[in-house]
Amino acid sequence: MKRVHGEIQGERLRAQEEVFALVRRIPSGRVMSYGQISELMDARLSPRAVGWMLHRCPEGLPWQRVVNASGGCSTDRLPDFPKGLQRSLLEGEGIEFRADGTLDMETYRWWPGRGRDGG
């Protein structure tokens, strides 16, 4: 059964790459939520699992463009992570935050496949 285990690992790896591929497609100045990515993957990964995959994100991946469903920066919850980094990166892309520290998902949420950001 160890071979099965290997196949499972391969599947996880594939799911991981799929997450990365989606994140790479997010245009500058736009965002997707963890749950959105989960949904696009046909829920093969839960939103939590998506977050975990991003924990292992390769260098150069625009990870800052993934926020929680409320439009908040979940990275600020991590103990060993620079506070406010995600927000500054997004602000550098032209995104404006509200007083409560969240961004407007109605405005900035991006869906792949449409080729346009219309919104």
Next chain:
DNA sequence: CCATTGACGAAGA
């Protein structure tokens, strides 16, 4: 293998 911990999210109080 079981318990605990997360870059989550929807539902209930």
Next chain:
DNA sequence: TTCTTCGCCAATG
């Protein structure tokens, strides 16, 4: 509307 509970899946001890 804010806070808590619970389900979710992967990783770690």
